[in-house]
Every structure is written in structure tokens, then in C-alpha cells.
Amino acid sequence: MSTTPPAAYRPTDRTVPTRSRERASYDREVVHSVLDAGYVCHLGFVRDGRPVVLPTLYARVGEQVYVHGSTGSRPLRTAGRAEDAGLPVCLTVTHVDGLVLARSAFHHSINYRSAMLHGDAYAVTDHDERTMALDAIVDHIVPGRADDSRRANAKELAKTAVLRLAIEEVSVKTRTGGPGDEPEDLELPYWTGVVPVAPVYGAPVPADDLAPGVEPPGYLPAG
Structure with missing residues (x-):
């Protein structure tokens, strides 16, 4: 019997x-978005008693986030299997939506959306799940x-590791709106406001050996 997940994380x-x-x-739809x-x-973790943060590609599939990398990578080597304790990690995703320019240097800021996940990451060893996860990351x-591409062969799969992190302990933090200047600064003669920031996709550039x-393909942005 299926159950509908709660609208928000705890x-x-x-x-x-x-x-x-x-x-x-903690709204589930906001986190997913x-x-x-x-x-x-x-991806943050502790190595030899020191913090390490690695940037990497990822994908969300339902209530799981999959992260891929090289089998030579330290966190991917040390991540536990399902029957083990797993690798304690903190995973973050951040978007900058605007530069907030205030009259005072102290109140300069950015408008942003940031998701932070805590939990134990596990190495994905099941062949079908690994294939699904890698397809999800590409898509x-x-x-x-x-x-619309050749999938990894056995040699390439041997060099590729995948981690799975459940979306359970998670929050999103956002900032929107304009500057929050002090009342005594409102008459200062400095421009104040927000400079929007958004990704821009250019026209596809073909490879030299195409x-x-x-x-x-039609699924690429037209630029």
C-alpha cells in the first residue's frame, strides 16, 4: 500500500x-525545486580529521540524490555499502539570483536559494541502480x-563510482528582495537596488571532429 510523503521534511x-x-x-516541493x-x-566530508569539499555532478531521483565520480576518489572509496555505516556527508546546492547593492557596505548581500542535505552516503553497487543513476545524472x-549517447562500457563503469544520499535531513534557505539599509542611511547619495543574475545558454558549438x-538535437537550447 503506497503512502503519500509528508509535504515537508522534519x-x-x-x-x-x-x-x-x-x-x-522544509517544504518538499521547494527542496526538490x-x-x-x-x-x-x-560534497563535504572529513578526511584524516580535516574537512574536504568536492564539487561534482549529481541528480535527484525521487527521495535520493546520486553523486558520481572516479573510483580513485577518496570519499567514493571510503563510502560504506548498504550494510555498513556509510560516509557522513553534507551536500549543498546554491543558486545566486541577484546582487543586492545597499547604501552601506555592511548591508550588501545576494539573493539566493540554497539547499543543504545531511546524512550518510552509500556506494551504489547494484548494476541496474548504477545504470539508472548515471543515466539520471546525464539527463x-x-x-x-x-x-542519445553511448552508455558507459564495462571498462568505463569500472572507473566510475556512484554515491546515494537519502533526502531526509534537509533544509532550503533563501533571500529575496531589496537592500535592508538603516533609516539614517536612506538619504545617502549612492545607487541602491538589485542586479538580477540568471544563467544564459548560448547556441551549441559543434566539436571540431563532428x-x-x-x-x-532538438533538446538542446537554441541559444
């Missing part, structure tokens, strides 16, 4: 911010690309 000590708590959200809009996540970058007559 806040924890690690997901409740110490400042600006009103900017935090921030994750789905990104390309690169930052997360360009939807439709996984079926065979003549091969046109860009």
Missing part, C-alpha cells in the same frame, strides 16, 4: 539555521541526452 538541530530562521524552508535547478553540488544536465551533416 527540521533537526542541523537544519535549523542559527540566524535568519525566517528564510528557512532547488536541487533540480542546479548542475553542480558540493539532469541535458534532458534526453542519456538515450561528422558533417549531424545537426544539433
Whole structure:
């Protein structure tokens, strides 16, 4: 019998911010939207007693986030199997939506959306799940690309590792709106406002060795 997941994730000590708590959200759709809009996540973990943060590609599939990398990568080597304790990680995805220019240097800021996940990451060893995860990562970058490219062969798969992190302990923090200047600064003669920031996709640039007559697929942005 299937059950509908709650509309929001449960806040924890690690997901409740110490400042600006009103900017935090645990809404499931908001969390998913921030994750789905990104390309690169930052995976944080502890190695030899020191913090390490790695940027890498990822994809969300339901209530799981999959991260891929080389089997020579330290976190991917040390991540536990399902029957083990797993690798404690913190995964973040951040979008910058605007530069907030205030009259005072102190109140300059950015408008942003940021998701932060805590949990234990596990190495994906099942062949079918690994294939699904790698397809999802390719399609997360360009939807439709996984079926329009050669999938990894056995040698390439041997060099590729995949981590799975459940979306359970998570929050999103956002900032929107204009500057928050002090009342005594409102008459200062400095321009103030927001400079919007958004990704721009250019026209596809073909590879130098692309065979003549091969046109860009329809799923690519027109630029």
C-alpha cells in the first residue's frame, strides 16, 4: 500500500539555521525545486580529521540524490555499502539570483536559494541502480541526452563510482528582495537596488571532429 510523503521534511538541530530562521524552508516541493535547478553540488566530508569539499555532478531521483565520480576518489572509496555505516556527508546546492547593492557596505548581500542535505552516503553497487543513476545524472544536465549517447562500457563503469544520499535531513534557505539599509542611511547619495543574475545558454558549438551533416538535437537550447 503506497503512502503519500509528508509535504515537508522534519527540521533537526542541523537544519535549523542559527540566524535568519525566517528564510528557512522544509517544504518538499521547494527542496526538490532547488536541487533540480542546479548542475553542480558540493560534497563535504572529513578526511584524516580535516574537512574536504568536492564539487561534482549529481541528480535527484525521487527521495535520493546520486553523486558520481572516479573510483580513485577518496570519499567514493571510503563510502560504506548498504550494510555498513556509510560516509557522513553534507551536500549543498546554491543558486545566486541577484546582487543586492545597499547604501552601506555592511548591508550588501545576494539573493539566493540554497539547499543543504545531511546524512550518510552509500556506494551504489547494484548494476541496474548504477545504470539508472548515471543515466539520471546525464539527463539532469541535458534532458534526453542519456538515450542519445553511448552508455558507459564495462571498462568505463569500472572507473566510475556512484554515491546515494537519502533526502531526509534537509533544509532550503533563501533571500529575496531589496537592500535592508538603516533609516539614517536612506538619504545617502549612492545607487541602491538589485542586479538580477540568471544563467544564459548560448547556441551549441559543434566539436571540431563532428561528422558533417549531424545537426544539433532538438533538446538542446537554441541559444
